[in-house]
Structures are given as structure tokens and as C-alpha cells.
Amino acid sequence: MGNPKAFLTVPRKEAGYRPVHDRIHDFGEVEQTLNTHDRQEQASRCMDCGVPFCHWACPLGNKDPEWNDALCRGEWEMAYKILKKTNPFPEFTGRICPALCEKACVLYHTTGEAVTNRENECAIAEHAFLEGYVTIEHPNRNGKKVAVVGSGPAGLAAAQELNYMGYEVTVYEKNEAAGGLLRYGIPNFKLNKQVIDRRIRVMEQEGITFHYGEAISSVAMLSQQYDAVVLATGTPTARDLNIPGRSLKGIHLALEMLSQQNRILAGMEFSREELVTAKGKDVLVIGGGDTGSDCIGTAHRQGCKSVTQIEIMPKPPVGHNPNTPWPQWPVILKTTSSHEEGCVRRWNINTLEFVGKDGKVVGVKVQEIDWKPNPDGGRPLMVEKGNPETIKADLVLLAMGFLKPQHPEYAENVFVCGDAASGASLVVRAIASGKKVAMEIDQYINKK
Ligand SMILES: Cc1cc2nc3c(=O)[nH]c(=O)nc-3n(C[C@H](O)[C@H](O)[C@H](O)COP(=O)(O)OP(=O)(O)OC[C@H]3O[C@@H](n4cnc5c(N)ncnc54)[C@H](O)[C@@H]3O)c2cc1C
Ligand code: SF4
Structure with a gap:
């Protein structure tokens, strides 16, 4: 912990949004960024509590105190290395996570002013891309093939984990580009789509194959062609309101x-x-x-x-x-x-x-x-x-939510994750679910 008393002397400072009169005329991201000094100072507020609950509250188990410590000491590369061990896409969660960790922060419970974990996370991820800490990895192949259906955060997380484990991964996506609701749900003013493109380029260079415009209609067929299949198809059916007049235009x-x-x-x-x-x-x-x-x-x-x-x-x-x-x-x-x-x-x-x-x-x-x-x-x-x-x-x-998908019984090598498994949820939970399914697939294939 860089400064054991910072939580007493440094107030929480958020980067805030661009002014309303400016931002409502474009679709650029609304959230601003702090300068490096202020960001490190914010990280110094993390006080390495005896029992940090933020680990537990984050579905990915992100080690916020550890990367906040590195960040406050200016060790940005170290902070990124710690962060990427648990979170494959901190540039997504850093922008749009509701920060479950912050509501579990001891500072939130004692002073009402949690450590700015989400913003710190985003800053570490952006710094990593800028400074070239995001490297292209070339895992040794193990000769096994996995298909991932759906390229939302759950499918992407599963694909990335499996690729690092040595599997040959092919992602099938019915849309014309990757990202699922990151790209075709969440507005650009919350998440600029170049952030997704940048990550997909890394994943492609690391060996993952993406097929766009391919809606998979037969999971059974795919399960015969691959050693395992990840089903990360989200929640395709929105809740409707069937009251009189529903068929009117508009x-x-x-x-x-x-x-x-x-x-x-x-x-x-x-x-x-x-x-x-x-x-x-x-x-x-x-x-x-x-x-x-x-x-x-x-x-x-x-x-x-x-x-x-x-x-x-x-x-x-x-x-x-x-x-x-x-x-x-x-x-x-x-x-x-x-x-x-x-x-x-x-x-x-x-x-x-x-x-x-x-x-x-x-x-x-x-x-x-x-x-x-x-x-x-x-x-x-x-x-x-x-x-x-x-x-x-x-x-x-x-905007009344989505119906939880019902699944038939699939072959034993088909694994469902993300919103497709849980019903509508959060990006951070979808990523965690994709990672978990990748581990289950690895165990399943190794057992076989
Ligand atoms: C408008 C909106 C805003 C949101 N904002 C936030 C937010 O700010 N923060 C947050 O944490 N969460 C937010 N969420 C929730 C979050 O986006 C989802 O929980 C998350 O994207 C789920 O990830 P997923 O990978 O399981 O599914 P999805 O992101 O839905 O991805 C599923 C993918 O599967 C593809 N697919 C489906 N069927 C097939 C098929 N047969 N063949 C091939 N591909 C197929 C789809 O095209 C899609 O790309 C928001 C959701 C919505 C709708
Ligand atoms: S992913 Fe969300 S809950 Fe986890 S550390 Fe980041 S902001 Fe907090």
C-alpha cells in the first residue's frame, strides 16, 4: 500500500462526464478521464483492508487492492499484469461495469466514498494499449477444436481462455461484427466501438478465427464437428407489452x-x-x-x-x-x-x-x-x-427486459454460458461465465 493514510486525506474524485450542452450533439463517449497524477492519487485511497470484500463482489475476482497498489506507485505495467490475470477485457468493464466492487468497498461502507475502482481499471487498460503492454500471445496448440457460438462478452471470454489453453477456436456470429450487446445494444456514448475492434484484432492475431453473418441453426451438427461447443447466444427475446394498440406504428x-x-x-x-x-x-x-x-x-x-x-x-x-x-x-x-x-x-x-x-x-x-x-x-x-x-x-x-432462454438437452460436449445460461445480466458476469465454461471444457476434454 503506497500511502496508508490517503483514504483520510484524499477525497474520491470521479472524472465526470463531458458537459451536457456539448455531449448531446454527438455519440462520443460521455465519460472523461483524470490526469495521471490524480488517477494515481485515487488509487492510493485503496487501503489494503484486512479483509477486502471487493475481490468477492467482483464476479471476476479482480484483485483491486493489488492493482490499485501498483497503480498508486506508478507501476502501470505491473498493475495491468495483475488486472489481466483475472479480467480478459478490462477496457470493457472499466467503461460499463456497474462496479459491484465499489459497493463492497470498505471505504464505501465507512465514508460513502468508495475507491474509484472502475475508472482506475479503465485507466490501467487504456494505458496498457497505449504503452504496448498488451502483447500478442502465441499459445502452443493441443490439437483440439472448439466452436464458440455468439461473440458477446461471454463468447469472447470463453474463446480467449480456450485459445490460451491451446485449443483451436472458431467463433460463429450471426451479426456482421463481433461484440454482441457490447456492439449492438450498448450505445457508443457509453462504449466506443473502436474499443471492441481493437480487442478483436488482438484476438485474431492470437489465432482465433471469426466467422460473421453465420447464424448457427444446428448445435447438434456443430457438436459433432468440434471437440466441444460453447453456446453464448445471449437473450434474443425481449419482453413485449401485448396490450390494446400494440400493432400501431411508432x-x-x-x-x-x-x-x-x-x-x-x-x-x-x-x-x-x-x-x-x-x-x-x-x-x-x-x-x-x-x-x-x-x-x-x-x-x-x-x-x-x-x-x-x-x-x-x-x-x-x-x-x-x-x-x-x-x-x-x-x-x-x-x-x-x-x-x-x-x-x-x-x-x-x-x-x-x-x-x-x-x-x-x-x-x-x-x-x-x-x-x-x-x-x-x-x-x-x-x-x-x-x-x-x-x-x-x-x-x-x-425497455422491459428479456426472457430467459429455454434450452433443449444438448450433447454432453455443449456448454452454455453468459446471458444464454443466466438470463439477462451484466457484462462482467458474462465474462466470468465464459471463463468458467472454458475451464469446464478443458476439464471435460482432458478427462476424455
Ligand atoms: C441496451 C443494453 C445496455 C446494457 N448496458 C449494460 C451496461 O452498461 N453494463 C453491463 O454490465 N451490462 C449491460 N447490459 C447487459 C449486457 O450487455 C449483457 O449482459 C451481456 O452483453 C451478455 O453477454 P453475452 O455474451 O451472454 O450475450 P450477448 O452480448 O447478447 O451476445 C450474444 C451473441 O450471440 C449471437 N448469436 C445469437 N444466436 C446466434 C446464433 N444462432 N448463431 C450465431 N450467433 C448467435 C448474437 O448475435 C450476439 O452477438 C446491457 C444490455 C442492454 C440490452
Ligand atoms: S469488473 Fe466491475 S466489479 Fe470487477 S473490479 Fe472491475 S468495476 Fe469492479
């Missing part, structure tokens, strides 16, 4: 807009009929989570007239929630960079009906509700409050 699943916008930024063109745009429109986002927030930021950049986000659940408390005590994840009010850009947020709102005119949506009839404890002890009961109202909207985006 109602879309969130990913229809988000993935199209990312493709436009990658140079793809869409016809007027295909285009899902918020330009000049009153936008209603149904769903109060992160996907909904990404829709808000995208709508702003497309030039919407207004954005409203509604959520059926109650507004979470600010700062601390006694119902989700440590070590549970604190369910507290989250205000993202997109919310800061302007948005009406409402909770306890149920959606009744889409209202249309000439086949197009013009509003959504909603009902304010309350949640009452269930006397039978089950799920709380929904009770109506007041009269229904209509929210004006000519673009409605459904």
Missing part, C-alpha cells in the same frame, strides 16, 4: 432503436420506412432500467422533442435502502448520464393501452398505482390510484 422494442443507431454510426444506411428515429418526437420509454436509460440518451442525440420514462415499480430510495442491506446489491435511485441530459421520470405507473390515430401511436393510456403488502405474504398487490391519464407520445420504446 411502438418499438428498445433494441430495434439502439442497435439500428449503432449500425448507423458504423456506416450502415436504412430506408425511411426502416428508420426508428426520435427526431422531433415526444418519446415515451416504458421500463425504468439501464436499457431505458440508453434509449433516453439516444433519443436526445437523435433530436427528440421530449422524453418521459415510466416504471411500474416504486421509486427507489436515494443513497441508502434499508430493504437491501449489505451484502445485497443496494437498490437505490440511479441517475445516469442520460437522465442528467433531461427527462421526466415517473414511477408506480401501469400501462393500459396504446392510443392511435391513422394507424400511428399518439399517446399511451396509463394508470398511477400503489403497491400494498399482500396479506397472504406473496407478491405485493397493485392498487389503482386516481383516474387513468394519457401521456402524449409519437415514439414508444419498450
Whole structure:
């Protein structure tokens, strides 16, 4: 530990976002960076606690105190070496991880100001690419072949681990480029897609083969052609809202807009009929989570007239929630960079009906509700409050999560990971799951 008292004297300092008036006119990353001195000073706040919980909270088991220590002493290469032992893609998690480790940080629990682990992680990863610490490895081949279906964070992590173990890895991806939701879900203002391209170039140079535009329809056939198959196909089915008026024009699943916008930024063109745009429109986002927030930021950049986000659940408390005590994840009010850009947020709102005119949506009839404890002890009961109202909207985006995929019984050499196994989750969990499956495959093949 570089400075044992830094946590007493150095306050938490976040790099913060670019100013709203500047950032809403482009899709560049909103988060800024600290200078080297400040970044190292932030790392010095990590106090090498007797029992650091951040290890445990991070699904990858990242050794935050160890790399923070190297970082605060200016040993950036050492910090990267420690980080890459547990995290194959710190440049992704460093940008978009909700930082489960920070909510487990002893400083968070004592002062409310966790060490800036996520930002430190991103800085270490970026420094590593800049200074050439990210080297190309050429593992010895063991003569066995593995197919990976899906190139989201889970598939990429499995592919990278298996490649390092000596397997010949082929990734099959139905989209035109790699990344899964990193590329076709998460907006560029949170994750610049060149960051994915840069990593894929390294993986290709290390010997992994990528086939794009190939949707695998027969896992059984693949399992006969390869020693093992990784199924990392994510959660393809979004939750829909089948209420009256659903067939009106102007109602879309969130990913229809988000993935199209990312493709436009990658140079793809869409016809007027295909285009899902918020330009000049009153936008209603149904769903109060992160996907909904990404829709808000995208709508702003497309030039919407207004954005409203509604959520059926109650507004979470600010700062601390006694119902989700440590070590549970604190369910507290989250205000993202997109919310800061302007948005009406409402909770306890149920959606009744889409209202249309000439086949197009013009509003959504909603009902304010309350949640009452269930006397039978089950799920709380929904009770109506007041009269229904209509929210004006000519673009409605459904951001209500994804259905957990159901899988048939596969051959014994097929291993499912990431969101495909768990249901919709987080990038860090998908990476951890991909790594775990790679180990299981290695054990399975060695046993055989
Ligand atoms: C809008 C949005 C924003 C998000 N923001 C965040 C965030 O900020 N932080 C965070 O931690 N998490 C975020 N998430 C969640 C995160 O993106 C996912 O948990 C993660 O990407 C799951 O990784 P995965 O590899 O399991 O699946 P995916 O990323 O979904 O990748 C699955 C891949 O499999 C491919 N595929 C599917 N079927 C086939 C087939 N038959 N043949 C070939 N290829 C196939 C798909 O094309 C896709 O590329 C967000 C999710 C969404 C939707
Ligand atoms: S991956 Fe996420 S939880 Fe793990 S150390 Fe990084 S920011 Fe923290």
C-alpha cells in the first residue's frame, strides 16, 4: 500500500462526464478521464483492508487492492499484469461495469466514498494499449477444436481462455461484427466501438478465427464437428407489452432503436420506412432500467422533442435502502448520464393501452398505482390510484427486459454460458461465465 493514510486525506474524485450542452450533439463517449497524477492519487485511497470484500463482489475476482497498489506507485505495467490475470477485457468493464466492487468497498461502507475502482481499471487498460503492454500471445496448440457460438462478452471470454489453453477456436456470429450487446445494444456514448475492434484484432492475431453473418441453426451438427461447443447466444427475446394498440406504428422494442443507431454510426444506411428515429418526437420509454436509460440518451442525440420514462415499480430510495442491506446489491435511485441530459421520470405507473390515430401511436393510456403488502405474504398487490391519464407520445420504446432462454438437452460436449445460461445480466458476469465454461471444457476434454 503506497500511502496508508490517503483514504483520510484524499477525497474520491470521479472524472465526470463531458458537459451536457456539448455531449448531446454527438455519440462520443460521455465519460472523461483524470490526469495521471490524480488517477494515481485515487488509487492510493485503496487501503489494503484486512479483509477486502471487493475481490468477492467482483464476479471476476479482480484483485483491486493489488492493482490499485501498483497503480498508486506508478507501476502501470505491473498493475495491468495483475488486472489481466483475472479480467480478459478490462477496457470493457472499466467503461460499463456497474462496479459491484465499489459497493463492497470498505471505504464505501465507512465514508460513502468508495475507491474509484472502475475508472482506475479503465485507466490501467487504456494505458496498457497505449504503452504496448498488451502483447500478442502465441499459445502452443493441443490439437483440439472448439466452436464458440455468439461473440458477446461471454463468447469472447470463453474463446480467449480456450485459445490460451491451446485449443483451436472458431467463433460463429450471426451479426456482421463481433461484440454482441457490447456492439449492438450498448450505445457508443457509453462504449466506443473502436474499443471492441481493437480487442478483436488482438484476438485474431492470437489465432482465433471469426466467422460473421453465420447464424448457427444446428448445435447438434456443430457438436459433432468440434471437440466441444460453447453456446453464448445471449437473450434474443425481449419482453413485449401485448396490450390494446400494440400493432400501431411508432411502438418499438428498445433494441430495434439502439442497435439500428449503432449500425448507423458504423456506416450502415436504412430506408425511411426502416428508420426508428426520435427526431422531433415526444418519446415515451416504458421500463425504468439501464436499457431505458440508453434509449433516453439516444433519443436526445437523435433530436427528440421530449422524453418521459415510466416504471411500474416504486421509486427507489436515494443513497441508502434499508430493504437491501449489505451484502445485497443496494437498490437505490440511479441517475445516469442520460437522465442528467433531461427527462421526466415517473414511477408506480401501469400501462393500459396504446392510443392511435391513422394507424400511428399518439399517446399511451396509463394508470398511477400503489403497491400494498399482500396479506397472504406473496407478491405485493397493485392498487389503482386516481383516474387513468394519457401521456402524449409519437415514439414508444419498450425497455422491459428479456426472457430467459429455454434450452433443449444438448450433447454432453455443449456448454452454455453468459446471458444464454443466466438470463439477462451484466457484462462482467458474462465474462466470468465464459471463463468458467472454458475451464469446464478443458476439464471435460482432458478427462476424455
Ligand atoms: C441496451 C443494453 C445496455 C446494457 N448496458 C449494460 C451496461 O452498461 N453494463 C453491463 O454490465 N451490462 C449491460 N447490459 C447487459 C449486457 O450487455 C449483457 O449482459 C451481456 O452483453 C451478455 O453477454 P453475452 O455474451 O451472454 O450475450 P450477448 O452480448 O447478447 O451476445 C450474444 C451473441 O450471440 C449471437 N448469436 C445469437 N444466436 C446466434 C446464433 N444462432 N448463431 C450465431 N450467433 C448467435 C448474437 O448475435 C450476439 O452477438 C446491457 C444490455 C442492454 C440490452
Ligand atoms: S469488473 Fe466491475 S466489479 Fe470487477 S473490479 Fe472491475 S468495476 Fe469492479
